Amino acid sequence: MSRAARWLPACLLAFALLLPAARHAQAQVVDDPAPLQFHDEAEEARFQALTHELRCVMCQNQSLADSNAQIAHDLRREVLDLMRQGKSDDEIVAFLVQRYGEFVRYKPAMEPATWLLWFGPALLLLGGGVLVARIVRARGRREVPVPGEDQEW
C-alpha cells in the first residue's frame, strides 16, 4: 500500500504532462519582424542551441526558436542582445526565468520542487519493475497442479 501511495504522485505527474493546452484570450501585435542578423556561424549556432532550450511564453508548446509569435521574436532579439553583451547561457536563461518564471525552461532546474519531475519516470519504472518481479516470483512459487488419475479432459 505504501508503494502505491508513493506511486500515485508519479502517475499524476506523468499524466499532468499530457494535459492538453490551448491558447487563451490574449492578443499579440501583428507586424512583420525583420530577421535577426548574425555575425558568424558560431554565434548563430549558440543562439539556436539556446533558443531551442527556451519555451515561447505565448504559444507554450513551441520553443523560442520555432515560434512565430511576436513576443517570441522580441525575446529572440533580447537573447541575441544579451549574448552580444557577453552574458553566459546560464545568465541569459536566469534573466528570462526572473521575468517569465521557470516556465520558460524546457530543462527545468534541479531543485526540490522539480525532483518528482526529474526522477518520477525512473521511480515509475522502478515501481513497475518491482511489481512485475513480485508477480513473476509469486507465479514461480505456485505449484503446477498434477491432474489426478481420474481426471477426464
Next chain:
Amino acid sequence: MNQPIEPAAPKRGPRLAVVVGALCFIGFVALLSYGVLQSGRGDREALPSPLIGKPAPQFSLPLLHEPGRNVSAKDLAGAPYVLNVWGSWCPECRVEHPVLTRFALSKRVRVVGYNLKDEPEDALRWLEQFGNPYMLVLADRDGRAAIDWGIYGAPETFLVDARGIVRWKHVGALDDAVIDGQLVPLLRKLEAGR
C-alpha cells in the same frame, strides 16, 4: 466428474497489482476530470508572474500624450497603482475597456495605462474613440521595457503597492468578477496594512 482445478494461488502479488493499478486508474480519471474542469477557465494558460512580491522593474517611459516627458517607477511610488497593458491592435482590450473604465471611475486606485508596441497615432485615436480611463499612459513602442515586466501580450494588469512591490497580476481581459473578487480585496488588504 469434471472437477475444475483450483490452484492454491498466493493472493498477495496479484492483489497488490490490482490495488496499485486501480489507484493509478482512479488518479488518471481524477486528473482528466480536473483537466476538463480547468479547461473552462478563461485564464487557464496564464503564467504565474515571478514578479509577485518583488519590486516592480525600473523603467522610464515616455507618456503617450506628452512624448517629451518620461515617467519612471520612482515617480509612481508613494501610493498603489494598477498598471494596465493594452494596445490598439488588441481586440481583447476593447472587450476589457468598459470594465476597466468603470473601475477607474470609481477612483479606488490610480490606473496607469501601458501602451504596448503601438503606433502613437493609433493609440491616441483608440483612446479618443473608446474613452481614456487612465491617469496617464506610458508608451512602450518597441516592447523592451515590457520584457522586464514579464509582459507577453495584452491585456495584462498588475497591481503595484505604495512601496513599489508588485502584488498581483492578471493575464487576459479583466471582468467584474476578477476586479471584485481579487483586485478590490487585495487593495483593501493593502490599505489595512498601511
